[in-house]
Amino acid sequence: MLKKFKALLPKPPFKSAGYTSRPYPVNTKWLVREVTNEDIKALLAVEREVYHGKLPWTKSAFLSELISPLPHLYLCVENEDILAFGGCRIIGNDAHITNIAVHPKFQGAGIGTFLLEELETFARQHGCLTMSLEVRLSNRDAQRLYRKLGYVSRAIKPAYYDQTNEDALDMVKYIE
Structure with missing residues (x-):
């Protein structure tokens, strides 16, 4: 019975950090954009691949991060599917990297580095002195x-x- 009414329940609010979606610099077939709560199922699928069937984060952990009142940014790289994601939360003058994962098929392509650099830009914009x-x-x-x-x-x-x-x-990492 709950399944019938699940679609009628309000979705948790998504707080955008104002990130402008753009093509991934190395491969224009890939798009870099902010994660939304509709992406969580795909994020969990990437986690399963990276962590050999295990899920370090649950759906509720992702949801709580996406609706957090603290400044945060969660990005994904996608083609038809999400290939990678990463996120950080600002606490005081530290940008804490909460989660980052790149599908094993795409590791070594510079995606992790790119996501970390984008998160560092966000941290700098928020006056952070460190990333952890x-x-x-x-x-x-x-x-x-x-x-x-x-x-x-x-x-x-x-x-x-x-x-x-x-x-x-x-x-x-100490940000200069």
Whole structure:
């Protein structure tokens, strides 16, 4: 019965950061745009591919970020489907990278770097002095990317990831 009425329920409000959609610089078939709540199912599909069937974030986690009163920006790169996404939330003078994922078929194409650079532009526009993130200790490729972009290690957070109980490396980039 609930399914019949689900379509009648109001959708959570989506707060736009004012990002102007544009073609991805390297491949004009791809579009970069802000994520909307209608994209969540596709974001979860990308997560499943990246994390081998596991979902670090739930639908409700994405929804709560998209309707957050804190300044935030969530972007996706898409062709017919979403290939990658990333987002950050501004807390004080820090832009915290909350989530970033690139479908395995498209990793190594510079999409992750591009998304991080776009998020850094957003952070600068909001007067942030730092950008921070957590990354799995086992994710050496992501750590290499973050270091290449100027992030440094701050600490290890034991048992940070709920599903796997894996430790996280806390990293920060000081914005000049």
